[in-house]
Amino acid sequence: MPVDSQSLRILSHEPMGRDAYLLRLERPAWSWRAGELVGIIGPAEVDQRDYTIASGERDETLDVIYRLIPHGVLTPFLQKRRPGETLRVLGPYGRFVLRDPERPILFCATGTGIAPCRAYLRTHPTLNLTLLHGVRHPEDLYFREEFERAGYHPHCSRTRLAEAAERITDTLKTMELPENAHVYLCGANEMIYEAEEILSNRGVAFEHIFHEPYYYRAID
Ligand SMILES: Cc1cc2nc3c(=O)[nH]c(=O)nc-3n(C[C@H](O)[C@H](O)[C@H](O)COP(=O)(O)OP(=O)(O)OC[C@H]3O[C@@H](n4cnc5c(N)ncnc54)[C@H](O)[C@@H]3O)c2cc1C
Structure with a gap:
């Protein structure tokens, strides 16, 4: 088009x-x-x-x-x-479109990187979605009420929230990965690079991982 x-x-x-x-x-x-x-x-x-x-x-x-x-x-x-x-x-x-709405999706977003996930879910309300959203403070868990259901995992790095872990990448290291999932990573470049390494170490195929960096910060 x-x-x-x-x-x-x-x-x-x-x-x-x-x-x-x-x-x-x-x-x-x-x-x-x-x-x-x-x-x-x-x-x-x-x-x-x-x-x-x-x-x-x-x-x-x-x-x-x-x-x-x-x-x-x-x-x-x-x-x-x-x-x-x-x-x-x-x-x-853009090319960060949903590849296959029938497949389980693991979506990892930092901050406003939640935007494509909202578009996916509003378009495919029955999507089999596991969402890890990472923000600094609980007020920044945008659209929380739309995502809050099975498979929603909020993360807050600066303010403690009882049910929230701090970093998406720590969760990714230990969580049970949804079987046969496509993984979508969106937001800060640091999270994307780190998540890709963890997923690769955990045996997720490169061609099942898609990413959309919003901005770049130098990584030491
Ligand atoms: C494919 C793509 C999709 C995007 N979609 C969104 C979106 O849906 N929502 C959204 O908020 N942004 C999105 N962005 C980022 C957006 O394009 C702008 O870069 C951002 O809004 C800042 O614009 P600006 O002109 O105010 O600042 P700029 O003058 O472009 O940037 C100033 C500085 O701020 C940094 N920066 C940019 N964004 C952030 C951020 N979120 N947190 C911390 N530092 C940042 C930049 O790297 C730069 O160093 C997207 C970027 C890309 C590449």
Whole structure:
């Protein structure tokens, strides 16, 4: 499908957790596959950033969840946008789509990396999903009420939460891996690299692991 640019009206724009926002846009003329992206364009044409569509394929709105990066280029501009205004959006594109909805899925996300998982589950409500979500504080367990059912494992690294472990990668080392699963890793590059190594050591085939890094931090 060709990538198209459109101006989409902001329907709502609400804070989520400590420093993230849920941006709900009118549905574009094109359809998307769960896991695909849009590019949101800032005031200068060069200020374009990728965001996973966090709504399902049949939802009436195009949702994006973003974390405000105060020193960033696009998110401070985004944060000032109000319902009724429009945003230029390019899409859909990307390859982090659900390969096989019939297979068990192990999804590991840090922070807003939960977005594709929400799109998968809203599109395929009966998905056999095990989800490890890692955040700093419990308030940042975005969409918790939508995921809270069997197979949901919250992780909080900075604030203790009775039922939560601290690090996704520690859980990955010891948990019983769902048999025959496809594994999806999304968010911080550190988590992705570490998780891939652990999964590989535990015998998960390379071709059963898919990843979508959102940002890179130097690793010592
Ligand atoms: C394929 C893809 C999909 C993405 N989807 C999403 C999404 O759904 N939601 C979302 O919030 N972001 C997503 N991102 C990240 C997004 O594209 C922007 O990089 C991010 O919103 C920061 O934009 P900015 O212009 O404000 O900051 P920039 O000027 O681009 O970045 C400033 C600095 O902040 C770092 N940074 C970027 N994101 C984070 C973060 N979350 N935590 C800590 N540091 C960060 C950057 O590496 C850079 O060093 C995605 C990135 C990619 C590559």
